[in-house]
Amino acid sequence: MSAILGETLMFGQRSGPEIRLVVRGDEFYARYETESGYTAVYDDTRGLFCYAALVGGAFASSGIPVTMGPPPGVPRHLHEEGVVRRNKRVARRTVVRPRSTAHALAGARTFGPSGGLLEGRRLSIGTARGLTILVNFRDVVSTVTQADVTALLNDPNYTRNGNFSSAREYFRLVSSGKLDYTNDVVGPLRLSHDRDYYVQHLLVEEALDLAIAAGATPVNKESWTRSTSCTRGRHSTWATCGRTMPRSTCSGAASAPISTC
Numbered sequence: 097m098s099a100i101l102g103e104t105l106m107f108g109q110r111s112g113p114e115i116r117l118v119v120r121g122d123e124f125y126a127r128y129e130t131e132s133g134y135t136a137v138y139d140d141t142r143g144l145f146c147y148a149a150l151v152g153g154a155f156a157s158s159g160i161p162v163t164m165g166p167p168p169g170v171p172r173h174l175h176e177e178g179v180v181r182r183n184k185r186v187a188r189r190t191v192v193r194p195r196s197t198a199h200a201l202a203g204a205r206t207f208g209p210s211g212g213l214l215e216g217r218r219l220s221i222g223t224a225r226g227l228t229i230l231v232n233f234r235d236v237v238s239t240v241t242q243a244d245v246t247a248l249l250n251d252p253n254y255t256r257n258g259n260f261s262s263a264r265e266y267f268r269l270v271s272s273g274k275l276d277y278t279n280d281v282v283g284p285l286r287l288s289h290d291r292d293y294y295v296q297h298l299l300v301e302e303a304l305d306l307a308i309a310a311g312a313t314p315v316n317k318e319s320w321t322r323s324t325s326c327t328r329g330r331h332s333t334w335a336t337c338g339r340t341m342p343r344s345t346c347s348g349a350a351s352a353p354i355s356t357c
Contacts, residue, residue: 104131108236110143110292115162117145124188125181133172136162143292153177221274227312229303230283233291242281249279282307 099122106114107128117128117136128136128145135148139157146157147166154176158167176184228245232238247254247262254262261269267277285306287299 100126107145108291109138109145110290112144112161112163115145117162123192124185127175129173130162134162134166134170135172135174148174150174150176154180220271222276224275224277226277226279227307228279228281229285229307229312230281231299231303231306232284232286233289233294234287235290238284240284242283246279246281249281280312282310282312285310 100119102118102120104116104118107117108114116131118131120127120129130136135155136145137148137155137157138144139146139159142157142159142161144161144163147160147162147170148155149158149167149170150156155174158170160167175181226249228249230238230240230242230245247256248259249263251262252265254265260266264276264278267275283306285303287294287302287306289297
């Protein structure tokens with residue numbers, strides 16, 4: 097579980113400009129507010145974030161975009177009733193962790209033939225090489241460059257944007273110098289659909305096809321696909337994080353080991 101507690105993120109809208117919303121929640125349940133404290137929900141019909149109203153204890157769209165003034169009488173910091181939140185969390189958990197998997201996990205912290213790890217060499221000692229694919233959507237182009245991401249992942253003295261270190265230096269430190277994990281960065285590559293399409297459709301397979309067409313050379317495509325970590329959502333910048341909050345976080349990059357899985 098990965099929680100976001102009051103972080104302000106940029107969100108895309110199918111029928112409007114990007115907007116800033118404050119996010120509180122995790123991958124099972126999340127709530128969104130404008131910076132002035134009004135609760136927002138995404139109105140799929142309008143393709144816009146709208147002010148939330150309570151109907152039967154659950155959020156419903158007021159139909160008024162959050163880029164306009166709030167509806168009369170709507171209070172700040174709306175919350176759904178506890179039973180509604182619990183039911184939504186259960187429904188989401190059922191999708192993320194199916195019942196059969198939950199039963200298999202009963203009493204166990206990890207599962208699978210290798211303690212929950214993928215087949216192949218364990219990435220704790222030695223030299224590991226990964227792949228990060230940067231993508232642009234058909235309707236949204238990121239300002240993040242290949243050089244930016246290469247530095248973030250690989251530079252030995254990276255401290256930009258408030259970071260303590262690069263990903264490579266992080267893994268070197270936590271492994272007491274035993275693991276040297278670097279990334280090849282490919283792209284940005286242009287996906288075939290608008291950003292909104294990938295809220296409901298995985299972009300991993302298409303990103304891998306584009307990377308291979310651009311000259312990336314995996315051991316085999318299946319190994320990339322099995323080990324790729326990619327988040328989907330409405331945030332327009334790239335990332336290699338593992339958060340999968342609905343309609344939030346990052347959606348512009350995929351990251352996977354090349355020769356180590």
